Amino acid sequence: MSSQDIALPPGFEFGVAMASYQIEGAVDEDGRSPSIWDTFSHTPGKVVGGDTGDVACEHYHRYPEDVALMADLGVDSYRFSVAWPRIQPDGKGPANAAGLAFYDRLTDALLERGITPTATLYHWDLPQALEDAGGWRLRDTAERFAEYAALVTDHLGDRVTRWITLNEPYCSSMLGYATGRHAPGAREGDGALAAAHHLLLGHGLVVQQFRDRAAADHRVGITLNLEPVAPASDRPEDRAAADRALLASNLLFSDPVLAGRYPELARTAYEGVSDLSFIREGDLATIGAPIDFLGINYYFPLNVEQAPHDEPDPARRTADDLGYAQVVRDDEPTTVMGWPVEADGLRRLLVWLHDTYPGLPPIYITENGTAGLDTVADDGTVDDRLRVRYLSDHLGAVAQAIDEGVDVRGYYCWSLLDNFEWAEGYRMRFGIVHVDFDSQVRTPKASYHWYRRLIADHHAGAAPTG
Ligand code: IFM
Secondary structure, three states: OOHHHOOOOOOOEEEEEOOHHHHOOOOOOOOOOOEHHHHHHOOOOOOHHHOOOOOOOOHHHHHHHHHHHHHHHOOOEEEEEOOHHHHOOOOOOOOOHHHHHHHHHHHHHHHHOOOEEEEEEEOOOOEHHHHHOOHHHOHHHHHHHHHHHHHHHHHHOOOOOEEEEEEOHHHHHHHHHOOOOOOOOOOOOHHHHHHHHHHHHHHHHHHHHHHHHOOOOOEEEEEEEOOOEEEOOOOHHHHHHHHHHHHHHHHHHHHHHHHOOOOOHHHHHOOOOOOOOOOOOOHHHHHOOOOOEEEEEOOOOEEEEEOOOOOOOHHHOOOOOOOEEEOOOOOOOEOOOOOEOOHHHHHHHHHHHHHHOOOOOOEEEEEOOOOEOOOOOOOOOOOOHHHHHHHHHHHHHHHHHHHOOOOEEEEEEEOOEOOOOHHHOOOOEOOOEEEOOOOOOEEEOHHHHHHHHHHHHHHHHHOOOO
8 A cells, every 4th residue: 555545634643652661771870760671671581682671772862863863754743651760760759850851851852843742651661669569569559650640740741741641551460460471570360450450540540630730731541552352263162262352452451441340251251360359449430531532552453262271270370361362373464573464453443442432532543563673784775665564554444444433643653763672672673763783873764764755745735735
């Protein structure tokens, strides 16, 4: 699909997204304390190749060069995240002025280039001090999060008007506390479900205080990673497995936020794993308070079949052990991450959201993109045509969803730079700009040039004539 074939409405915004621990480096500068990801990545065997975020893309110092790349790309907005351990090294108490100053510099550089800052308050780098006290298993962490958020929004709120509370609470809770694939690397049942609830409670508390403190034209939302879920066959057991997969990957997060409820299935699916007694009266009203927009991160569809539980005894089961397994057909295209590629899945997901939640707020696609093992050729180019295809097909799917009535306002490509891809380290490159992690040289890939043209064409087409 060429850029001319992607018919997005006038005013549609284009952006790029990145996150603090994946790019900043400078992990012990200006008072920053360790986060759970510093601890996890320094634990042998947790990250491919023993990679850490110690240096990453050196964005903490090289941000002017990176903002210049964004300006040249022509994006309307940059979605970044604020590192909690830079702002509150102990996870509580007054703000560290040197930490805030970095986000001042970044915000000012963006605004000087006419790029709208979109700030995410939590993209997984919990101060280690808070994890040592119990982390997201504790209700108290939700309260700490709201305090931290107030420090950041009060300080940057004169310039940043679009805020995202959490990035992908599914990953922070389920990968962090159930599968153990992400920091802090726990494998729990009740603890992981409590973490999910307390993350959402933290979101709700921040929305509540945002309404009290922020200017009327400021906007707040949350980013969820959701998948269109389908059974791999018509067998009743696969259909039931798909219901449980839908619960775990979507409804456990989308229902409380968008409808102020937990799905009934949660009680039966987690029976014996957790009594869900961490949910207190009034929590769902807090979590379900209206938001101004919903951020959606989409990477792949989820087709599932029934599978035996890893652990027969529910009392010893981790929260991800729900008796289903993802099915990827041999003939299905997949990325180097092993993720199936299906652009229409994004359209289906958006239409499902629209049909499931009356009063759905406007949507931004806050992340979408694909990994490659990209290298710079002798002539200095990076041929990532698979990424061009991926991005263009997915933007086409967004355009179709808009045609079908879904209110999607913008799209952020993940990611501008190759960066620290969590447990996969630096091997998996998601950037539209290649980064040489030895020299820190940035080289725009073919996808960067393609996206640049698409944005320019869109802006030209949308510009008022005469
Ligand atoms: O790199 C991550 C990002 O931090 C969160 N969403 C998915 C991306 C690709 O895995």
